[in-house]
Amino acid sequence: MGRKGVEDELEVLTACGVGMGSCLILRMTAEEVFKELGLRAHVLATDVSSARGMKADIFIAQELHTPEFEGLFPVVISVKNFIDKKEMREKIAAAMEKAGWKAA
C-alpha cells in the first residue's frame, strides 16, 4: 500500500443535509486545499443519509453533522466556515498527521 494522498489517491466525502448545496461548496474548498497541499484526492459531495452507507478515507462536514460519523470513517473533520481555505488547510493537515498519513 502506498502513502495516502501521494501514491494512493485519498477518497474524501463532503456531506450536508440535502446533498446538493453546502456540500458542493465544501467540496470546492476541499479540492483547492488538497491541491495546495500537494495531495491527490478524489472528493465526492453527498447527503448525510447516503454517507452513512459509504466508504472513504476522510469525511468532512459541518459540526452539526460530524458527531454521528465519528468512528465510521478513519478521519472525520468538522468545518465551521465552508469558504475558509485556511481553516480547511489546518484541519486537513492536522488530520493527515494524526492518521499517520503525513505527506512528504
Add this chain to the structure above:
Amino acid sequence: MEGRLRTRVALHAKVRVPVSDWEHAIRAVCAPLVEAGAITENYADRCVEIVHEQGPYIVVAPGIALAHARPEDGARELALGAITLAEPVAFGHPSNDPVNLVLVFASPDKEAHVGLLASLARHLTQGLGERLLAAASDAAATARLQEVVDDVGP
C-alpha cells in the same frame, strides 16, 4: 465572450431587507424568484422546512446562509438569489450566527447547478459576501451576482 454558451440563470438581489426572523429571511430571499416563476411557493416552504428537519447547517460561513430545497420541490429554472438583511438574525447555528446575508439557489435537476455553485464557492472565498453587504442598491448587488454567473465554466 463571443461564441461562448452563456448559462441562463434567474437572478435577483435586494439589499437591507428588514426581516423578523430566519424563516422570514428565507421567505424574503425566495419571494422575488417565486414572483418571476423560477421557483414555486412550495420550493420556498421546503427551504424553510429543511432547516426545521435538518438543523441550521445551511449557515455555511459566519453570517452567510445558503438556502435551497430539492429540484422536485418546485425548482423550475436554474436560479440564484441574495438578500442582505437590515438587521442580522439568528439561525441557531453554533458558530456562524448571526446571519446578515441570505442566498438561495434552485436547480431543475441534480446536475444543472454544479457549475453555478462552483463559481459561487470561488466568489465567496474571494469576498463576494463582503461585496454584497457593501452594495448600496439592489442593482449593485444584482451586478455582483451576475459576476458569479459570468464565471460559470462551460
